[in-house]
Amino acid sequence: LTHHEPLNALLRRMPKAELHIHIEGSLEPELIFRLAQRNGVALKYESVEALRAAYAFKDLQSFLDIYYAGASVLLKEEDFFDMAWAYFERAAADNIVHAELFFDPQTHTERGVPFETVIRGLHHACQRAHQELGISSRLILCFLRHLSEEDAFRTLEQALPWRQYFIGVGLDSSERGHPPSKFERVFARCRDLGLHIVAHAGEEGPPEYIEEALDLLKVERIDHGVRCVEKPELVQRLVRERMPLTVCPLSNVKLRVFDRLSDHNLAALLEQGLVATVNSDDPAYFGGYLNQNFIELFEALPQLGAREAYQLALNSFEASFVERAAKDAWK
Ligand code: HPA
Ligand code: ZN
Numbered sequence: 001l002t003h004h005e006p007l008n009a010l011l012r013r014m015p016k017a018e019l020h021i022h023i024e025g026s027l028e029p030e031l032i033f034r035l036a037q038r039n040g041v042a043l044k045y046e047s048v049e050a051l052r053a054a055y056a057f058k059d060l061q062s063f064l065d066i067y068y069a070g071a072s073v074l075l076k077e078e079d080f081f082d083m084a085w086a087y088f089e090r091a092a093a094d095n096i097v098h099a100e101l102f103f104d105p106q107t108h109t110e111r112g113v114p115f116e117t118v119i120r121g122l123h124h125a126c127q128r129a130h131q132e133l134g135i136s137s138r139l140i141l142c143f144l145r146h147l148s149e150e151d152a153f154r155t156l157e158q159a160l161p162w163r164q165y166f167i168g169v170g171l172d173s174s175e176r177g178h179p180p181s182k183f184e185r186v187f188a189r190c191r192d193l194g195l196h197i198v199a200h201a202g203e204e205g206p207p208e209y210i211e212e213a214l215d216l217l218k219v220e221r222i223d224h225g226v227r228c229v230e231k232p233e234l235v236q237r238l239v240r241e242r243m244p245l246t247v248c249p250l251s252n253v254k255l256r257v258f259d260r261l262s263d264h265n266l267a268a269l270l271e272q273g274l275v276a277t278v279n280s281d282d283p284a285y286f287g288g289y290l291n292q293n294f295i296e297l298f299e300a301l302p303q304l305g306a307r308e309a310y311q312l313a314l315n316s317f318e319a320s321f322v323e324r325a326a327k328d329a330w331k
Contacts (some may be wrong), residue, residue, distance in 0.1 A: 007298060011294040011295055011309055016094070016290065016313045017096065017316035018316070019277055021099060021315060022067075022282050025069065025281070027078070030085065033048055035075075035078050039076070041222075055285055056090075056257055059204065060175065063255055063282070066285075074113065075272050076117065077120050077121040077124075080118055083125075084129075087099075088133055091133075091183065091290070092129075093291075094107070094289055098136045101139050102172065103141060103142065105119075105158070107144070109158065119162045120141055123244055126138075126191065132207045138167045139165060140168045140196070141155075142161055142166065142172040143169065143186065144173040145173050145200075147181065152186045153185075157188065161191065167195065167321055169190045170223065171201075175200060175201070179212055180199055180209060180217050181212050198220060199213040200220050200224060203223075203225075203257060205228060207230050209257075211226055211237075219243075220321075222245055225247070226258075226266075226269070228274075229269070239273045242275050244318070247266055248286075249261060249282070250281075251282060262301065266297060266304075270308055275315050280293050294312075
């Protein structure tokens, strides 16, 4: 372990961007209980410990069931603010200087929480993170792929008065059986609106879903994408197009995409020239925030050293949607 100390210090201290974080997945059990009490919401679990004990997942769906249940305590604008502010405090501790946050409006509007409540609370936290922590951030609206395309269109309509509050759209929730092609029309509309486009693909789903995300949705990043290695010609294409993958190591182990961190393919992805990044996905559920992901991954994969640390930090800024002018200012 000792020889990892300087490397761990580098991983902790290096400035980095986080590009794959579901803000609802940063809701810690303690805050779930505090908000439940504040809002008079009944929980199925007796205590913080009982809730945390339920965080044993066998796949993506078993996680999503408990993740949506956790989000049920979010009712008021200040609840969304408190959740995002808690994330930004953790992000500052990890030397994250830029974050692009996913949010799932349908998880809330389905329960009768207005879109406006969600976006105002999150936006306020983003503003305060910039003022008080020096963290720049942007919001990305994710459509839930287990719902219909019509529902996604309705959500986009509700979001349009708030168009200046988010920079892009993504696609998340249950992947298998809900291919990107199901959302081709709504993403075309989003492109016309000038929104950035990303999608989860190739986490549990096959490499063909990654190809659909590229060809039909015209994504600018692939979220996860780790199953691309099953199709060498797809890997070559991703390298050629410098298409970023937002990889989430601890998530992949918790949701059994890989049995162990030492089986993870991130080092192989970098080795092949892919623009891979490291991210936390749903840190409250998967056992760690961004630096924890870096440290555990580097401990598990001996091929990863200082060179790869710098490469991953660099990739996170290249893959970000920070405006070109701001990127040039960093050079
Ligand atoms: N995959 C799909 N949907 C999600 C995830 C994920 O890892 N996290 C939150 N929603
Ligand atoms: Zn995700």
